[in-house]
Amino acid sequence: MAQSKARVGVCIACAAATCAVAAVIVARRVKFHSQKCAARKILVEFQEACDTSLLRLRMVVDAMAAEMHAGLVSEGGSTLKMLPTYIDRLPDGNERGLYYAVDLGGTNFRVLRVQLGGLEGRVINQEYEEVPIPPHVMLGTSKQLFDFIAKELVSFVAREGQDFRLHAGQQREIGFTFSFPVDQTAVNSGKLLQWTKGFKVNDAIGQDVVAALQRSIESLGHKMRISALINDTVGTLAGGRYWNNDVMIGVILGTGTNACYVERAEAVSKWGGEIPKSGQMVINMEWGNFWSSHLPRTYVDESLDNESLNPGEYGFEKMISGMYLGDCVRRVLVRMAQQAGIFGPRVPHRLLEAFSLKTPDMSKMHQDNNNDLRVVGEILNSVYQIQNTTLGIRKIVVEVCDVVCKRGARLAGAGIVGILKKIGRDGSAANGVIKRNLFEQSDMNGYHDDDPMQYTSDVKTVVAIDGGLYEHYTKFREYMQDAVFELLGEASKNVSIQLSKDGSGIGAALLAASHAEHLSS
Known part of the structure; x- marks a missing residue:
């Protein structure tokens, strides 16, 4: 009897323990479900605020084209600088000879040489070297900096192999990529406005950087001419045009972003110089600073902008470039951690650090094809020490990445179509004629171009793009291309987008060739 009672007691105790465990499990599931619901509510609200419907994108297209026109008319009349580059001749494949490039854009600089063989040989050979700049030179004097660059360039020239040779009567000519404001x-002259990227060579501000480098080269007893001063965006356009004469637009989509394109010189109203013989001028848009009320701005963009080094500026870049996409995702995750507790009762300290989530990590999470999304879990753990996330929470993280990526990519696509519209390559034809810049009154105060361009339906236009964001982030690239083709409709068959790598290097050398004093036939 006693044994029977003891067994009953044990059974009751076991049942109670089982019920307690079940209650804990149910409570946890209820908690996880509640967290997931709260996080999904934040996601849906953010998703709706990031709307890039076709209607909205068409308004962005019109706004981009309108701002382009305004920027060509007068200085300060647009969010776009629309800077004439003085580049009026782009390489076409006929260039021959040996040309050099110097690419200064960060703590390292590159020197490059390329042997060109005309239409038959194209790029016969090329070599480059990358040289780190000592910290004391980055903070020293103008003479120290340009003497250092000139010395490394002359040393590189001295190691010219037999595969590289000048044509008769040709001197060494250089394209200088200088990625600072x-x-x-002139095509080979420009005064430094300010330093960025850790440089602080104060006495160089206001100097002509081409003249400074030219002096340093000549002081070493070498005769070389800097024939073109460019940025990497113009180099991308030049590199693309060298292989394909249909290239009209160059775009950088990497850590930063910019665009340039070929414009009719007579359309640049603010241009005070003579109209080039080619009738064309490459325009550097500085499109990162583009802004319009039609851009889908959210609390994420407002907080990021307010905390940035340049609040109120470069709003477009902060929505579409690799520098900022990862941080946009982080800011949404912070809200989910604070309001939905998706990462536990406390917000991970590092999650609160600006730019702690890099866009390459965002890309890896977004493109995680594993059923258990293990890459998402690994990155959350390695970057933020967030462990044991559920599959449901990982899926939400992927969806946040998708919203940010899709918005940025589709806006970049709308920007490209805005350029196509400005130059009459978007297929908006009427009676066989494209009217340039024919916009609604709200966009252009009734402006239209009285010089229509004859339109033929088979005109081809190529957009050359460089940058790690476009090259390596597959979903970004696909979303951007889809947006371009949606916006263009039937006209998309005449527009193609191509990767054009190393504009800051070989593009500069090609522009040195097309603007050389000695042009081999």
Whole structure:
């Protein structure tokens, strides 16, 4: 009897324990479900605020084209700088000879040489070297900096192999990629406005950087001519045009972003110089600063902008470039952690650090094809020490990445179509004629171009793009291309987008060739 009672007691105790465990499990599931619901509510609200419907994108297209026109008319009349680059001749494949490039854009700089063989040989051979710049030179004097660059360039020239040779009567000519703000006054002249990227060579500000480098080269007893001063966007356009004469637009989509394109010189109303013989001018848009009320701005963009080094500026870049996409995702995750507790009762300290989530990590999470989304879990753990996330939470993280990526890519696509519209390559034809810049009154105050361009339906236009964001982030690239083709409709058959790598290097050398004093036939 006693044994029977003891067994009953044990059974009751076991049942109670089982019920307690079940209650804990149910409570946890209820909690996880509640967290997931709260997080999904934040996601849906953010998704709706990031709307890039076709209607909205068409308004962005019109706004981009309108701002382009305004920027060509007068200085300061647009969010786009629309800077004449003085580049009026792009390489076409006929260039021959040996040309050099110097690419200064960060803590390292590159020197490059390329042997060109005309239409038959094209790029016969090329070599480059990358040289780190000592910290004391980055903070020293103008003479120290340009003497250092000139010395490394001359050393590189001295190691010219037998595969590289000058044509008769040709001197060595250089394309100089200088990726800092300059006031360009000629194809091979420009005054430095300010330093970025850790440089602080104060006495160089206001100097002509081409003249400074030219002096340093000549002081070493070498005769070389800097024939073109460019940025990487113009180099991308030049590199693309060298292989394909249909290239009209160059775009950088990497850590930063910019665009340039070929414009009719007579359309640049603010241009005070003579119209080039080619009748064309490459325009550097500085499109990162583009802004319109039609852009889908959210609390994420407002907080990011307010905390940035340049609040109120470069709003477009902060929505579409690799520098900022990862941080946009992080800011949404912070809200989910604070309001939905998706990562536990406390917000991980590092999650609160700006730019702690890099866009390459965002890309890896977004493109995780594993059923258990293990890559998402690994990155959350390695970057933020967030462990044991559920599959449901990982799926939400992937969806946040998708919203940010899709918005940025589709807006970049709308920007490209805005350029196509400005130059009459978007297929908006009427009676066989394209009217340039024919916009609604709200966009252009009734402006239209009285010089229509004859339109033929088989005109081909190629957009050359460089940058790691476009090259390596597959979903970004696909979303951007889809947006371009949606917006263009039937006209998309005449527009193609191509990767054009190393504009800052070989593009500069090609522009040195097309603007050389000695042009081999």
